[in-house]
Amino acid sequence: MAPLKHLEMENSIIDACFRDFCASHGILTVEDFLLHDLYELAAFAEREANADRLKEGITVMLSLIEVKCRPLLNGMELLEDLQRNKHTLSSGDNGADSLLQGGLREGQLTELVGPSSSGKTQRVLSRISCHTVYDIYTMFDTLQGLEVALRSQVQMNVNEYRLRLLVVDSISSLITPILGGSGSQGRALMVALGYLLKKLAHEHNIAVLVTNHTVGAGESGKTKPALGETWKSIPHVRLMLSRDHRNSNCTISILKHTSMVRTLS
Known part of the structure; x- marks a missing residue:
C-alpha cells in the first residue's frame, strides 16, 4: 500500500x-x-x-x-487503444482460445470460476511460476512493488523480458476473510484490489487472470461465482469451468465478455 x-x-x-x-x-x-x-x-x-x-x-x-x-476519456479512445496496443495470449488450450476469439487479451482482467477440483489451478500453473502471498495486504504490497518495477522498465526502455501475463490464484482466498461483518471496509479493499489489477493490465498491456471459487445459490442447488455482486462488475471477462468427474471432461462457458455481443431472448 x-x-x-x-x-x-x-x-x-x-x-x-x-x-x-x-x-x-x-x-x-x-x-x-x-x-x-x-x-x-x-x-x-x-x-x-x-x-x-x-x-x-x-x-x-x-x-x-x-x-x-481516471480511465480513458471516451469510448473511441478505448477502441483505438484496444486495436493498437492490446493483443491476445494463448491460454494453452485450443478450445478455450477459440471460445475467447484468440485467447487471453492483454489489458484486460479475466476471471476463471469453478468449484473445487474443477481444474482451475492446473490450467494456471502448467505454464507459469508463482509468488506466494498470504493475505490481501501482502497482495497490495506485491502488486505495488510490481508496478514500480514495470515503470522502471518503461523508463529504461527494457522490453526483452516484458511481463505479459499476471495470475492470481486464488483471489477468493485472499478476499473472503475480509468480507465478514456488516462494515464496508472489506468490500472497499476488494474493489481497490480489483481496480489495481485492471490498472496494471491497462497501463502495461498485461493479460491478468484470476481464479475464483463457487458458492451455493440457495435451495436450487445451483452454484455461482463467489465474492458477490460488488466483485461481479470488476472483471472484463468471466469464464465458468466445470468438470464431469465421471469422465474428467471439462466444460468452459462465458458468463461475461466485454468484446462479445450477447443476444437476449
Missing part, C-alpha cells in the same frame, strides 16, 4: 504536518485514506490550528487519487 509520503513530490501540501495529522487518525497509506470517513476527518481538521491547510490537503489528496485512477 503506497505511503502518503510518495505523493509529496506531486504536491507540497502533503507535507510532514499533514501526514502527522493523518497518522494520528490511523491513516498511513493511500488505501487508509480511501477507507476513512472523510467527513469525520474534515471535522477533526476543523479543530486544529491549521484547519484550512489540513482541509486543503484532504481536497488535494482526493484530486490526486482521482487523476491517478
Whole structure:
C-alpha cells in the first residue's frame, strides 16, 4: 500500500504536518485514506490550528487519487487503444482460445470460476511460476512493488523480458476473510484490489487472470461465482469451468465478455 509520503513530490501540501495529522487518525497509506470517513476527518481538521491547510490537503489528496485512477476519456479512445496496443495470449488450450476469439487479451482482467477440483489451478500453473502471498495486504504490497518495477522498465526502455501475463490464484482466498461483518471496509479493499489489477493490465498491456471459487445459490442447488455482486462488475471477462468427474471432461462457458455481443431472448 503506497505511503502518503510518495505523493509529496506531486504536491507540497502533503507535507510532514499533514501526514502527522493523518497518522494520528490511523491513516498511513493511500488505501487508509480511501477507507476513512472523510467527513469525520474534515471535522477533526476543523479543530486544529491549521484547519484550512489540513482541509486543503484532504481536497488535494482526493484530486490526486482521482487523476491517478481516471480511465480513458471516451469510448473511441478505448477502441483505438484496444486495436493498437492490446493483443491476445494463448491460454494453452485450443478450445478455450477459440471460445475467447484468440485467447487471453492483454489489458484486460479475466476471471476463471469453478468449484473445487474443477481444474482451475492446473490450467494456471502448467505454464507459469508463482509468488506466494498470504493475505490481501501482502497482495497490495506485491502488486505495488510490481508496478514500480514495470515503470522502471518503461523508463529504461527494457522490453526483452516484458511481463505479459499476471495470475492470481486464488483471489477468493485472499478476499473472503475480509468480507465478514456488516462494515464496508472489506468490500472497499476488494474493489481497490480489483481496480489495481485492471490498472496494471491497462497501463502495461498485461493479460491478468484470476481464479475464483463457487458458492451455493440457495435451495436450487445451483452454484455461482463467489465474492458477490460488488466483485461481479470488476472483471472484463468471466469464464465458468466445470468438470464431469465421471469422465474428467471439462466444460468452459462465458458468463461475461466485454468484446462479445450477447443476444437476449
